[in-house]
Amino acid sequence: MSLTRSNVGEKEMKAEFFLPDDYRPAEDEPFMNERQLEYFRRKLITWREELLEGSRDTIEGLQESTRNIPDAAERASEETDRALELRTRDRQRKLVSKIDAALRRIGEGEFGYCEVTGDQISLKRLDARPIATMSLEAQERHERREKVHRDD
Template sequence: MKAEVFLPEDYQPAEDEPFMNDRQLEYFRRKLIAWKDDILEGNKDTIEGLQDNTRNIPDVADRASEETDRALELRTRDRERKLVNKIDSALRRIEEGEFGYCDKTGEPISLKRLNARPIATMTLEAQERHERREKVHRDS
């Protein structure tokens, strides 16, 4: 088991410290866990709300509107479920010592990118190349 890492409340990963040192890894681990907890709490609220709102609405337009809202909420929750899987994958990469490095090139992913999108698996350049290739295949 790893020793606990002290992390000041105002800590922000910096370019002038060793890349993916224990403090940076702990910072991203906490960030990912907090994000996951927020999503799971929202899912719990949605499920409770859907259970509470299973009432019979006589007006057809009101019922249609509520069903549309419910379908949108369920689609949102499905996207978030997929996001939780990506968060779990990022947490696994932290444990395995692979977090912060591009899947395609092995280069470090910028701290700025990881801070904005801690589930990123590619550098910005590799991601752009990947998206261009996808677009070419989609358009042909």
């Protein structure tokens, strides 16, 4: 999947209603009500656009920096920088896919619920990592299991 506008539906790309700039989801309101969903939808779209803009800048920079450098040490340094930048962009490309998946979950009414337990994911966790698909407890269990299998 490339870092271009993806298969996120138009419904996810346009605002549904007015949401104050200072709005923050609160524990005392119904979980994943329209305001919370809109808040997370906008947060995800903004994050996605920032990543895509960075990708465009990187591509332009890499195209401009393609030059013949006679000094071997300088050339090696530039190639290392380029490889690091490409790895970073690859991680960001994967992140854009996760953002698109979160936007789809919003559209399907599944956003904010743990894919393992079906429990609510805390608003604090979602605010910090809106692409989260597991509750903190489920994520910790998953990571412990991963660590045990990795140590074998």
